[in-house]
Amino acid sequence: MNKIVVEGLKYKYPLSDTLALDDLSFQVKEGEFIGIIGKNSAGKSTLCQALVGLVPHFYKGAYGGKVFIDGLEVKNQTIADISLKVGMVFQNPFTQVTGSKMTVYEEIAFGLENIGIPRSEMIARIDYVLDLLKIEQVKDQNPFDLSGGQMQRMAIASIIAMKPDILVLDEPTSQLDPAGSEEVFQAIQSLSKQGITIILAEHKMEKVALYCHRVLLLDDGKMVDINTPGKIFSRGDLEQHGVAAPVYTRVCKELGVRKAGTSEFPVTLAEAESVLRGRKI
Numbered sequence: 582m583n584k585i586v587v588e589g590l591k592y593k594y595p596l597s598d599t600l601a602l603d604d605l606s607f608q609v610k611e612g613e614f615i616g617i618i619g620k621n622s623a624g625k626s627t628l629c630q631a632l633v634g635l636v637p638h639f640y641k642g643a644y645g646g647k648v649f650i651d652g653l654e655v656k657n658q659t660i661a662d663i664s665l666k667v668g669m670v671f672q673n674p675f676t677q678v679t680g681s682k683m684t685v686y687e688e689i690a691f692g693l694e695n696i697g698i699p700r701s702e703m704i705a706r707i708d709y710v711l712d713l714l715k716i717e718q719v720k721d722q723n724p725f726d727l728s729g730g731q732m733q734r735m736a737i738a739s740i741i742a743m744k745p746d747i748l749v750l751d752e753p754t755s756q757l758d759p760a761g762s763e764e765v766f767q768a769i770q771s772l773s774k775q776g777i778t779i780i781l782a783e784h785k786m787e788k789v790a791l792y793c794h795r796v797l798l799l800d801d802g803k804m805v806d807i808n809t810p811g812k813i814f815s816r817g818d819l820e821q822h823g824v825a826a827p828v829y830t831r832v833c834k835e836l837g838v839r840k841a842g843t844s845e846f847p848v849t850l851a852e853a854e855s856v857l858r859g860r861k862i
Contacts, residue, residue, distance in 0.1 A: 584747060584778045585609040585632065589646035592627060592636050601627040602636075603802040604646070609780065611746075614773040616789040616810075617782040619799035620823025625782035626672070628799070629751045631655070632780060634663040650747065665696075668745035672752040674736040678724050685727070686711075686720040689739045696743070710738035713768050729756040734765065741768075747778040754785065766792055787827045790814060790848035798822060811845040829853040 590605040602624050609615055617625045630636045634655045637644040648655040650666055671677055682688040686707060693703045711717040714734040719727060724735060733756045740748065750769070754762035762785065770792050773779045783789050789796060789810065796813040798805040800822040806813060813819075814826040825831070826848070833839070833846045838856050840847055847853040 582611050583608045584611045584613075584651065585780075586649040587646070588649075590628075590631060590648060591643070591645040592631060593643040594627075594640065595642045597642070600802050602631065605802075605804045606646075607797065607804065607807050609778060611778055612773060612776045614770070614779040614792060614794045615781065615807075616793035616796045617780065617799060618784075618786065618789060618796055618813075618824055622801075623799040623823065624802040625799060626751050627802075629669065629749050629780065629782055632747075632749050633667045633669045634658065634660045635669075664743075664745075666745060667747040667749060668740035668743055669749045670733075670737050670740050670751065670753045672755050674729070674732040674756065677736040677739065678732065680725075683723055684721050685716065685724055685735050688724050688735060689742050692739060692743050706742045706744070710742045713741065713771070714738045715764050730758060730761040733757060734761070737765065737768070741772065745777070747780065748772060749780045751782045752784060753781070754783070754788070762788065786814070786825065787829070787849075790827045790830070798824065810848045811840070811843070814848045815839075815845040833857075 586608050588606050590602050591600055592602040593600050605628065617628060619625055627636060630640060631648055637656065638660050650663065655663060679688060679691050682691055689707050689710060690703060693706060711720055714737055716731060716734050716738060719731055724732060727735065733753060737753060754765050757765060766788050769779055781793065793810055795807055796810050797807040798813055805822055814830045819826055829850055830846045830848050833853055833856065839845060840852060840856060847856050
């Protein structure tokens, strides 16, 4: 079942002469974990915003094509209606902090209060996401006293607590150290395994290769390809689109080592170890 359908999506920001999104068409099945990659200004953030209705409802401009969420066309829905199905985590967590709550616990509860979740269920949801994102120890702190990494995990927790069917994340680990990034990716993977559809714009290719089911490659607003991590990162023209393959893939390319029986290079550490085991280097 397709959870997201994009048909001929085009978008141009006001006062811009070029399309930020240029005729994109693809589908995403329920429970899929899709990575969006591309150089800066490729259109990753704009696509994320189109999937949650900020384009065209908030960011005005020239808009064409169609985006469907669960069969409902985004253009014909309000942002409030879309937010009941799709949650978005922005790159900068400051954009998601309300500023009206004194503790992390209250901040996470804010959205649940607004949609009338019963108190007992609210507590259960908050306790779950605090544990999932490893921020239970800061639940009584002021959100603005948190580190950047802790604040980002709080922002993610606030969205996950709303139980969206689809989670859109725009470079959610950009503020995190490697350990924090890994915790967030494992949490996102756990949500994917529970059936939540994940759309992730990310620059950390090793993480994309490890966790994503498919990868969408953008360049100058155009969709170059959408395929498995192995297919995408084995492309010979990847660097021409401003993207460096995972380090394991680059090493194996230099050595001319491909996965057995395929034209693909290894894209994860485990795959690289498997094909290199017993080989003299």
